[in-house]
Amino acid sequence: MTRLLVALMAGLAWASSAHAQGPRVEPPSTGLPPSVPAESTTPDLIVDLSRARVSITSAFHGESILMFGMFDPPGEVVVVVVGPEARETVLRKQRFLGLWLNTGRQSFDHVPAYYAIAASQPLQRLLARGAGGEILSLEDRMSMVKPVGPRAATELAQFRGGLVEVKRREGLYPAAIGQVTVQAGRLFRVDLPFPSRLPEGVYEVKAYLLREGKIVAAVSRPLPVGKVGFSAQLAGWADHEGALYGLGAIVMALFAGWLGGAIMRRL
Amino acid sequence: MEIYLPIAEQSMNVFVLLGLGAAAGLLAGMFGVGGGFLATPLLIFVGIPPAVAVASQANQVIANSVSSLQVHWRRGNVDLRMGLVLLLGGMFGSSAGVWLFTYLKRIGQIDFVIAVLYVVMLSTIGLLMLTESLSTYVKRRRNPESPRGKLHTHYLVHRLPLKLRFYKSKLYISALLPVGLGFLIGILSAILGVGGGFVLVPAMIYLLGMPTAVVIGTSNFQILFVAANVTFLQATTNGTVDVVLALLLILGGVVGAPIGSRLAAKLPGVVLRGLMSVLILAVAAELLIELLRTPSSPFSLGPREVSP
Numbered sequence: 001m002t003r004l005l006v007a008l009m010a011g012l013a014w015a016s017s018a019h020a021q022g023p024r025v026e027p028p029s030t031g032l033p034p035s036v037p038a039e040s041t042t043p044d045l046i047v048d049l050s051r052a053r054v055s056i057t058s059a060f061h062g063e064s065i066l067m068f069g070m071f072d073p074p075g076e077v078v079v080v081v082v083g084p085e086a087r088e089t090v091l092r093k094q095r096f097l098g099l100w101l102n103t104g105r106q107s108f109d110h111v112p113a114y115y116a117i118a119a120s121q122p123l124q125r126l127l128a129r130g131a132g133g134e135i136l137s138l139e140d141r142m143s144m145v146k147p148v149g150p151r152a153a154t155e156l157a158q159f160r161g162g163l164v165e166v167k168r169r170e171g172l173y174p175a176a177i178g179q180v181t182v183q184a185g186r187l188f189r190v191d192l193p194f195p196s197r198l199p200e201g202v203y204e205v206k207a208y209l210l211r212e213g214k215i216v217a218a219v220s221r222p223l224p225v226g227k228v229g230f231s232a233q234l235a236g237w238a239d240h241e242g243a244l245y246g247l248g249a250i251v252m253a254l255f256a257g258w259l260g261g262a263i264m265r266r267l
Numbered sequence: 268m269e270i271y272l273p274i275a276e277q278s279m280n281v282f283v284l285l286g287l288g289a290a291a292g293l294l295a296g297m298f299g300v301g302g303g304f305l306a307t308p309l310l311i312f313v314g315i316p317p318a319v320a321v322a323s324q325a326n327q328v329i330a331n332s333v334s335s336l337q338v339h340w341r342r343g344n345v346d347l348r349m350g351l352v353l354l355l356g357g358m359f360g361s362s363a364g365v366w367l368f369t370y371l372k373r374i375g376q377i378d379f380v381i382a383v384l385y386v387v388m389l390s391t392i393g394l395l396m397l398t399e400s401l402s403t404y405v406k407r408r409r410n411p412e413s414p415r416g417k418l419h420t421h422y423l424v425h426r427l428p429l430k431l432r433f434y435k436s437k438l439y440i441s442a443l444l445p446v447g448l449g450f451l452i453g454i455l456s457a458i459l460g461v462g463g464g465f466v467l468v469p470a471m472i473y474l475l476g477m478p479t480a481v482v483i484g485t486s487n488f489q490i491l492f493v494a495a496n497v498t499f500l501q502a503t504t505n506g507t508v509d510v511v512l513a514l515l516l517i518l519g520g521v522v523g524a525p526i527g528s529r530l531a532a533k534l535p536g537v538v539l540r541g542l543m544s545v546l547i548l549a550v551a552a553e554l555l556i557e558l559l560r561t562p563s564s565p566f567s568l569g570p571r572e573v574s575p
Contacts, residue, residue, distance in 0.1 A: 056271060057271065058270055058271050058273075058511075059269065059270070059271065060271040060278060061269040061271065061278035062278070086571045086572060086573055087571070087572040087573065088568055088569075088571055089375075089568065089569035089570070089572075090566055090567075090568060090569075091375050091566065091567045091568065091569055092565050092566055093562055093565040093566075093567070094565065095561075098559060099379075099383070099558045099559065100558060100559070100560075100561070100562055100565075101376065101379040102375045102376060102378075102379065102567070105375055105569065113571070159566075162564070162565070162566030163566070163568070165564055165566055166564070166566050166567060166568050167568075169564070196269075196271070196277050196278040197276060197277040198276075199571065227273060230273075231271055231273040232273075234273045234274070234510065234511070235273045235274065238273070238274055238502065238506050238508070239506060242502050242503040242504075242506060243499070243502070243503050245502050245508070245510075246498055246499040246500075246501075246502030246503055246508065247499065248510070249326050249498050249502060249508050249510045249513065250326070250329060250495045250498055250499060252326075252510060252513075252514065253326050253327065253329035253330040253333070253498070253513060253517065254329060254330070254333050256330045256514065256517045256518075256521075257329060257330030257331060257332070257333035257334040257517065258333055258334065258337065260330065260334050260517065260520065260521035260524070261333065261334025261335070261337045261338070262337075263521065264334065264521065264524060264525050265338075
């Protein structure tokens with residue numbers, strides 16, 4: 001009984017220490033300790049992010065986060081970053097009596113707030129080989145967002161194109177994401193750009209190791225994006241305590257105006 | 268130097284915002300009207316979402332009117348009775364305005380309505396001011412001592428019921444008139460994020476026939492409370508009041524206002540009004556061009572919602 005308990009505790013300790021090492025994808029148990037050089041094709045991929053979260057402070061004006069890691073060659077690395085999903089409404093302007101105004105709208109469900117994809121090889125070539133259907137190019141991902149309500153297919157395609165266009169413009173679907181660079185055959189790194197106007201939520205950064213067009217390892221890391229400090233405090237009040245926030249804003253302006261007036265008269 | 272605006276949810280250059288506040292303050296100091304009608308379109312030009320620009324500007328208007336009201340109150344230039352009657356309409360008007368604003372925002376037309384209202388209002392005021400200052404300028408050159416006209420002309424509106432005596436303004440007019448005026452200004456305030464002094468002041472002089480001395484103080488009294496109402500309602504219904512943005516505008520205004528009043532003391536009134544009308548017309552033209560020009564992209568996004 002005691003021996004069983006000790007064994008159990010040792011097992012637990014090993015599991016938690018393995019967990020603490022980070023999301024290391026262990027090879028399917030081959031009976032060999034991990035330190036043994038991989039003579040068989042043991043898929044292995046270790047990643048980390050330069051920051052554990054994107055903190056939107058008062059000084060925030062966009063940020064670049066570095067994802068880096070190591071893989072067992074040969075192979076190619078693909079990194080996908082997906083923001084939280086929400087319903088987005090696309091508005092379309094048309095000329096009406098000479099003036100441009102919004103005349104059409106179309107909502108889509110489950111639209112990722114952010115979507116970026118990078119690869120160590122030209123992506124088209126990697127994805128053409130299959131990649132298990134799990135890695136989606138932006139075009140593939142966007143063809144999956146569900147329109148709300150019925151509409152003709154050609155119209156829907158236009159609105160979907162508009163959605164991508166606006167997201168591109170805001171830097172939320174970065175087209176020119178830096179490609180994954182590989183050094184010494186096994187180290188890789190990629191810069192993930194985040195613009196200043198960034199929706200909050202938990203993002204997912206996923207790295208894949210591909211061999212011959214097949215995913216042999218995948219590691220996922222959550223990346224929380226949120227306001228912190230003063231910004232978070234204010235936004236929280238504005239969201240949850242609208243009345244209090246409104247009164248606070250009035251008092252702030254009254255005081256600032258009174259003080260400003262008092263100073264002005266002295267000058 | 269960039270600062271993140273927590274409600275607008277974007278970063279912006281601090282000096283751009285301070286500069287905008289200073290420009291609005293300059294106008295406030297020069298003409299005695301809060302420069303909201305210029306600051307709001309300029310905020311939209313630099314990329315602040317119109318809903319946030321309008322609501323935060325209303326917050327800034329409070330500061331502007333309180334510092335101006337201090338001075339006028341001390342000098343006894345506030346017709347309290349008139350102010351309260353105006354305010355009665357103003358409270359209803361601004362509440363209706365915020366409701367309208369929320370509705371327009373939901374159907375995706377708020378940006379368009381803001382732009383059109385600004386174009387109509389700014390071009391009307393700009394043209395009126397320009398013609399007035401030009402004709403005054405021409406008249407003065409011909410005849411420096413122009414004779415003074417009647418205190419005010421009597422129109423049909425003076426026959427409306429519910430007449431009230433306004434001692435300080437030396438008026439005996441129907442209360443419906445200032446209530447209605449307050450109501451309209453209130454709507455304008457809520458939708459455009461302005462105090463409305465630039466409409467209220469001429470209306471008080473020409474429509475109500477109030478003496479010029481008490482006009483600015485009394486209008487500031489009404490504007491202060493209407494702006495506070497708009498700020499409160501925008502914060503509770505739309506959550507679009509950005510206090511960081513408002514504070515930067517206020518700080519800029521504190522610097523700009525004394526420069527404005529010093530400039531005003533140096534330049535003759537006609538020249539000032541002429542300059543201001545040109546400025547107003549320029550902003551109106553820019554907004555009109557934006558409405559007429561084919562946009563670089565016809566698409567934009569409405570607010571994000573949680574998928575059901």
